[in-house]
Amino acid sequence: MTNSADTHCPYCALQCAMTLTSPAELAPAPQPGPVPVPLLPTLHSSAPAAAAPAALEVSGRDFPTNRGGLCRKGWTSATLLNHPGRITEPLLKGPDGVHRPISWDHALDLAASAVRDARARYGADAVGVFGGGGLTNEKAYMLGKFARLALRTSRIDYNGRFCMSSAAAAGMRAFGVDRGLPFPLEALDTASTILMLGSNVAETMPPFVQHLKGARDAGGLIVVDPRRSATAAFTADGGGLHLQPLPGTDLTLLLGISHVVIHEGLVDTAFVEERTAGYSAVVRSVNSFWPERVQSLTGVPADLIRETARRLAAGARQGGSYILTGRGVEQHTDGTDTATAAINLSLLLGLPGSARSGYGTLTGQGNGQGGREHGQKADQLPGYRKITDPAARAHMARVWGVPEETIPGPGLPAVQLLKSLGQPDGVRCLFIHASNVVVASPDANAVTAGLRSLDFLVVCDFFMSETAAEADLILPVLQWAEEEGTLTNLEGRVLRRRRALAPPAGARSELWIMARLAERLDAPSTYSEDPETVFEELRLASAGGLADYSGIDYAMLDRGEAAYWPYPAGSTGTPRLFRDRFAHPDGKAVMTAVVPRRRRTPAASPDPAAKTMTLITGRLLEHYQSGAQTRRVTELLASQPEAMVQVHPAAAEAMGIMAGSLVSVANERGEVVCKAELSTDIRPDTVFLPFHFPGLGSANRLTEAATDPTSGMPEFKFNKVWVRAVAAPLSSKMLQTTEAS
Ligand SMILES: Nc1nc2c(c(=O)[nH]1)N[C@H]1C(S)=C(S)[C@@H](COP(=O)(O)OP(=O)(O)OC[C@H]3O[C@@H](n4cnc5c(=O)[nH]c(N)nc54)[C@H](O)[C@@H]3O)O[C@H]1N2
Ligand SMILES: Nc1nc2c(c(=O)[nH]1)N[C@H]1C(S)=C(S)[C@@H](COP(=O)(O)OP(=O)(O)OC[C@H]3O[C@@H](n4cnc5c(=O)[nH]c(N)nc54)[C@H](O)[C@@H]3O)O[C@H]1N2
Ligand SMILES: [Mo]
Numbered sequence: 074m075t076n077s078a079d080t081h082c083p084y085c086a087l088q089c090a091m092t093l094t095s096p097a098e099l100a101p102a103p104q105p106g107p108v109p110v111p112l113l114p115t116l117h118s119s120a121p122a123a124a125a126p127a128a129l130e131v132s133g134r135d136f137p138t139n140r141g142g143l144c145r146k147g148w149t150s151a152t153l154l155n156h157p158g159r160i161t162e163p164l165l166k167g168p169d170g171v172h173r174p175i176s177w178d179h180a181l182d183l184a185a186s187a188v189r190d191a192r193a194r195y196g197a198d199a200v201g202v203f204g205g206g207g208l209t210n211e212k213a214y215m216l217g218k219f220a221r222l223a224l225r226t227s228r229i230d231y232n233g234r235f236c237m238s239s240a241a242a243a244g245m246r247a248f249g250v251d252r253g254l255p256f257p258l259e260a261l262d263t264a265s266t267i268l269m270l271g272s273n274v275a276e277t278m279p280p281f282v283q284h285l286k287g288a289r290d291a292g293g294l295i296v297v298d299p300r301r302s303a304t305a306a307f308t309a310d311g312g313g314l315h316l317q318p319l320p321g322t323d324l325t326l327l328l329g330i331s332h333v334v335i336h337e338g339l340v341d342t343a344f345v346e347e348r349t350a351g352y353s354a355v356v357r358s359v360n361s362f363w364p365e366r367v368q369s370l371t372g373v374p375a376d377l378i379r380e381t382a383r384r385l386a387a388g389a390r391q392g393g394s395y396i397l398t399g400r401g402v403e404q405h406t407d408g409t410d411t412a413t414a415a416i417n418l419s420l421l422l423g424l425p426g427s428a429r430s431g432y433g434t435l436t437g438q439g440n441g442q443g444g445r446e447h448g449q450k451a452d453q454l455p456g457y458r459k460i461t462d463p464a465a466r467a468h469m470a471r472v473w474g475v476p477e478e479t480i481p482g483p484g485l486p487a488v489q490l491l492k493s494l495g496q497p498d499g500v501r502c503l504f505i506h507a508s509n510v511v512v513a514s515p516d517a518n519a520v521t522a523g524l525r526s527l528d529f530l531v532v533c534d535f536f537m538s539e540t541a542a543e544a545d546l547i548l549p550v551l552q553w554a555e556e557e558g559t560l561t562n563l564e565g566r567v568l569r570r571r572r573a574l575a576p577p578a579g580a581r582s583e584l585w586i587m588a589r590l591a592e593r594l595d596a597p598s599t600y601s602e603d604p605e606t607v608f609e610e611l612r613l614a615s616a617g618g619l620a621d622y623s624g625i626d627y628a629m630l631d632r633g634e635a636a637y638w639p640y641p642a643g644s645t646g647t648p649r650l651f652r653d654r655f656a657h658p659d660g661k662a663v664m665t666a667v668v669p670r671r672r673r674t675p676a677a678s679p680d681p682a683a684k685t686m687t688l689i690t691g692r693l694l695e696h697y698q699s700g701a702q703t704r705r706v707t708e709l710l711a712s713q714p715e716a717m718v719q720v721h722p723a724a725a726e727a728m729g730i731m732a733g734s735l736v737s738v739a740n741e742r743g744e745v746v747c748k749a750e751l752s753t754d755i756r757p758d759t760v761f762l763p764f765h766f767p768g769l770g771s772a773n774r775l776t777e778a779a780t781d782p783t784s785g786m787p788e789f790k791f792n793k794v795w796v797r798a799v800a801a802p803l804s805s806k807m808l809q810t811t812e813a814s
Contacts, residue, residue, distance in 0.1 A: 078573035079134060082147040083207075083553035084697050086253070086436040086563035087278045089143050090136030093129040093151065093554055093573040129154060129554060129573055137259050138562065142280035146697055149706045153536075153552065154574065156705055160535055160549040161579040172537075172547060177581065177589075183546060184504075185593035187529035188224060191502035197225040197481075201490060201500035204231035204449040205507025206438030209558030209570060210622075211607040212583050213440065214455055214614065215600065216506060217448025219587040222473060223596035227481035228500055231449040232508040234487035235515075237441055238784035239408030240398060240434035246409075246783075247416045247663055248425070249656030250619050251457070252565040252638070253442055254433035255425070256649045258284055263429065265392025266293035266384045270323055270415060271401020271790075272435050275303035276694040281435075282307065289313055293388060295381055297323065298401060299689060300719075300761060301754035314381065318371040320689050320759055321791035323402040324669050326378070327414035329367030332359045333382035334421050341389065341423030348655070349420050351664035358666035389422045393429035400437065401691065404789035406781050410667035417664045425651050425662065436563040438698075443561030446620035447611060451484035455611060456618020465618075472614045473598045486785030488515065488778050495526025502529040506583060509699035511539040513764065515787035517773035518743045533583055538701040539767045549580045556582055557604045559630065565647075566637050567622065569630040616642065619656065673779070675793035676741045683795035684728055687759045688738065690772045690789055696765035704765070716770030717750040719761040720796070725751050728798055735799035738762065740792065743774030746799060760796060764789075 077095065081088040129151040133141040153159075163180035164172035175183075191199040202220040204213060213231075220229040237253070244251040261267060261284040274281040285307070288294045292312035296305040305315040318326050334340055335356055345352050364375035388394030396419045402411045412434065419425055419432035436442045447455040458465035460483050470477040485493060491514055493499030503524070514520045524530055524543045532544035541547050555576035561567050584607060588600040601607050605627050616623035621639040624646065630636060640646040654660035678685055695713040696703040703709045718736050730736055730749045738745045738760060745762065746769045755761055762772040777788045 078554070078571040080554065080571040080573065081560065081568050082143065082439070083150050083702075084146050084439060085278055086438055086441045087138050087281055088439060088560060088562035088568055089139035089147055089280055090134035091143060091147065092132050092134050094132070095129050095574060137257060138564070139280040140283065142283070144279040145695060145709065146703060146706075149708050151554065152706055153702055154554055156536075158536055158705060159577060160537060160541070160547060161577040162549060164547040166545050180546060180548060181586075181589050181593060184531050184548075185590055187502050187531070187545075188594060191528060192225070195498075195501055198228050198484075199499070199501040200224045200226045201228040201494075201503045202226070203487070203490065203503060203505045203508055203510065204229065204444070206231065206233040206236060206441040206444035207507045208440060208444055208449075208583070209556070209560055209604070210440065210443040210447060210567070210611060211558045211604045212506070213444045213449050214447040214611045215584055215587050215607055217453075217455065218473065218598070219591060219596075219600065221448075221481055222475060222479060222598050223587070223591040223594050223600070225481065227451070227484035228490060228493075229449060229484055230451040230487040230490050231444065232487065232510070232513065233438065233441055233445045233449070234785050235404070235513065235787060235789070236400070236437045237403075237434070237445055238486075239403040239405075239781055239786040240412045241445060242409045242784040243412035243416055244434065246665055247413065247420070248651065250650065251445070252620075252650060253436035254564045255651055256431045256433065257564050257566070257637070260393075260429065260431070260649070261285065261395055262287050263393060264288050264293070264388065264395050265291050266295070266388030266394040268295045268297070268381065268385060268394075268396045269304065270297040270327075270396070270398045271403065272397060272399025273298065273302040273304045273401070273691065274399075274435065275307055277399075277437075277692050278435070279694065291392070293384060293392075295384065297326065299756055299759060303694075314377060316373045316377055316381065317756070318373050319756075320687050321405055321672070322371040322669075324407055324411040324414050324667065325362065325367055326371045326373055327411065327418055328359045328362035328668070329364055329371070329373075329378045330382045330385075331355070331414070331418045331421060332362045332367070333364060333379050334386065334418065335359060337379075337382065339382060339386035340421050344423035344426055345421065348426055348660075349662045349664055350659075351666070354666040355417050355421075355664045358668055385418075385422055389424060389427070389430050393427070394422065394424055395430060396424065396432045398434045401689075401790060403434070404786060405791055406779050406786070406788045407670055408781050408786045409783040413665055413667045417667075420662055420664055425655075428649070428652065440560040442563060442565060443559070443567070446561070447615065451486050451490070454480075456615035456622075457620040458618045468617065469614065472610070475597045479597065486780070488780050488785060488787050491520050491523055492778065494520075494523030501527060503527055503531070505530070505532045505540060505544075507533070509538040509540045509701045511543060512699035512701070512767050512771055512773060515773055515776040515789060516742050516778040517771055517776075519778065533586065534701070535580065536701055536705060538699065548586055550586070551576045551580055551582050555580070559608060561638070564637065566635060567625050567630060567640075569627065672791075678795035680795060680797065683737075683739070683797040684724070686724070686794055686796050688772075688775055688792045688794040689759060689761050690764045690776065691761065693763045693765060696763065698765065700765035700767070713765075716745065716747040716763060716766040716772070718745070718747055719750050719752050719755045721753060721755050721757040721759075722751045724757045725749060728796065730798045737797050737799050738775065738794045740775050740794045742777065745770060745772060745774055760794065
């Protein structure tokens, strides 16, 4: 049977290994009919999917990250391959707002002329590109090249700005390189202490949890989360710790832990002297953060702050200690400084240089690591090079065979790019590849308005996402099991994605789309549609850069060889970084003193009946990101059909909110109305919303597009909201009664 492939899951950066097989008795994927997609101009895409037979069978495969395990999303991922809502022809929006099929030639001509029009009227930077961390390395690399050489625009950025940008900026500043985990995941298995800040892997990367078991059983797992998340709950049996700070106070907490390390003589002084710079400034900066003061600022008891410092230091001496950060601490306007504080703490303890300890950040999207290395970022060229660096520009000009002046300068980071849509001097014609910005970006109402003010919006997707529904032109692309390519997982390990079945006849690869558009735009250089040829070019492009892939090829990946970058030609790759030196020119790690900044005072509620609370947002096990994919999986949608706001029972009682009753969560940016889920896992002053749902359940109607000054990360995890029960006539009970009658 040819329709079988050893590949990896389409979703997160754990990149669990799976085998896809096509049972002989199953019919092949349906061929496109004349009008195969629901022609809905508005936001209806969370309608339950009709039960479709699985195109392929999924089985877990042994691999160091997942050891054969998969989560519910992985097990059900293949049901989307022949989903009835699959888009299989280019669709053009008519004046009536309805999308209708057109030919590929027509579609590409329209897109090319929209680019030429915008360019002629407003200049090349009026064309923009928004990419995604789910794209393969080949597509991400080509998207950066296509934007800069074919579209001739500087305006490219991507959804990784919402994800890894703060940790990436902190890692670059401290270590001189940004590889999420500078060690293989299996290294955690033998650690005695693991401090996890703002990460809920039990729901976001379930097979990861097996790597925490050793530390958990040794009583050394410490989870920092304002909610009692599934991961926080996992600490309990082994005698680990759950620190439950006020949302947004992790920086202060980390300064408190560092204070204890310094004042109790737990610093690895030999390491700090030999291998780091900036120590004395850090000592001065933490001086006023003694544990009792930090307790009053964060709500974490001083004893637990001391205990955390001591366990980390003990683990560093015996067994190994790791500090890991996730989006809970990074997705803030002080995310870079908070990640920096976590890195400083790890450097004080000598973790990053050691053979059995370390610091890492948990990359989120399937190719969140590779997607941030090869040129989708506004300020970046392939190989993690800076677009402002003359040597990098000269190198890329040689690889691409163009004069250096052809390569534009830095563009705008994602939030600023989205704010510029339709503005004078802003982007007028936008291409979106692999992001559902209507649901996933901060201040989503404003982003939707921006999309609607564009002259022309092109969205490449395989489903009618809420963003695709806004598009003038939708170009149907391939799903993961239909394409070849590579991804780089959260460990910096490059993996092969393999084609297991033929795509529907009308869908095209994004490499093909870019190649055809480049022709129409008379672009310089070459745009191959063959993934391996593109990878060969990426090898040359990345050679000598920080993320050097030049020693990696498809053949060795197909043999299952482990390829951790940097992997210069002639080397054997680098599973563990920093053993001998950090990536700054002098080989030292840099500690940067950081202190908490004052936050903006939120607007007061115009509604005296509403209670002002803190909103944190995040994920559920069943849904992936904007939900564009997982809301179409029958089983996952049945399990989590709608947004529910998590409220503490005490707070709920004071507001007259009952389990399942409708709640309004609002602020100056928008309003969410959804049912309440009462839980003592959340603080009484805080509510939690997942961001996987559209429309009235969309958490990002409430989040602020204020950004971290260094990374451009928006404020996803600390927003003030006004919460109140929705008046009786709208109660869920009433709704049910109405439906029944
Ligand atoms: N099921 C599922 N899995 C996923 C994804 C998905 O959408 N769904 N997405 C993937 C991607 S792209 C990513 S980036 C990862 C994200 O993986 P995680 O970082 O684990 O995900 P989140 O749920 O966003 O946030 C983690 C925790 O941060 C906590 N938190 C919120 N505010 C704060 C705070 O101020 N301080 C602290 N210490 N904690 C806080 C939340 O309560 C939450 O439990 O997951 C990946 N895996
Ligand atoms: N409030 C709040 N908002 C958040 C977050 C949060 O914690 N809280 N987390 C943020 C984070 S960490 C992330 S990573 C973002 C992610 O949010 P999004 O950028 O919206 O990511 P997805 O939902 O994965 O969207 C991917 C879209 O591209 C399509 N797609 C998948 N693969 C491909 C492909 O190969 N090519 C093309 N062309 N399309 C493809 C899918 O069908 C889907 O419509 O959300 C961010 N938004
Ligand atoms: Mo992410």
